[in-house]
Amino acid sequence: MTFDVAGEAARAVRERDAAWRFIEGFAAAWAEPIEPQDGWSRQELADTEDQLRVRIPEAVKEALSLFGKRPDLTSNQDRLLTPAELRVDHGVLVFRDENQWVAAWARVSPVTTRRS
Numbered sequence: 001m002t003f004d005v006a007g008e009a010a011r012a013v014r015e016r017d018a019a020w021r022f023i024e025g026f027a028a029a030w031a032e033p034i035e036p037q038d039g040w041s042r043q044e045l046a047d048t049e050d051q052l053r054v055r056i057p058e059a060v061k062e063a064l065s066l067f068g069k070r071p072d073l074t075s076n077q078d079r080l081l082t083p084a085e086l087r088v089d090h091g092v093l094v095f096r097d098e099n100q101w102v103a104a105w106a107r108v109s110p111v112t113t114r115r116s
Helices: 006-013 016-030 044-051 058-067
Strands: 086-088 092-097 104-106
Touching: 006 016, 006 058, 044 058
Parallel strands: none
Antiparallel strands: 086 092, 092 104
């Protein structure tokens, strides 16, 4: 099977569902196909939200639940954090760290507090 990177990428930038399909197609063509065990469960993510007392943005939950356990897809240089590594720093949820620990990716707007 041939994977049309340019064609699939053009669709992926327009809608989030297409972005996930792009990642699935890319992984199947260039690495190993994404399997159900390659992601964190929604329950594990809900437990993380409870522990942090914040809501994880839906796009981050979708990524973690689809391929969050696949460092070959998420951590070539910088790394996507596991649910246990997610943290709130200065009021923002940090979900990715730079490889030399000098930068982190976070949700720019303040996180939504999750009520117990």
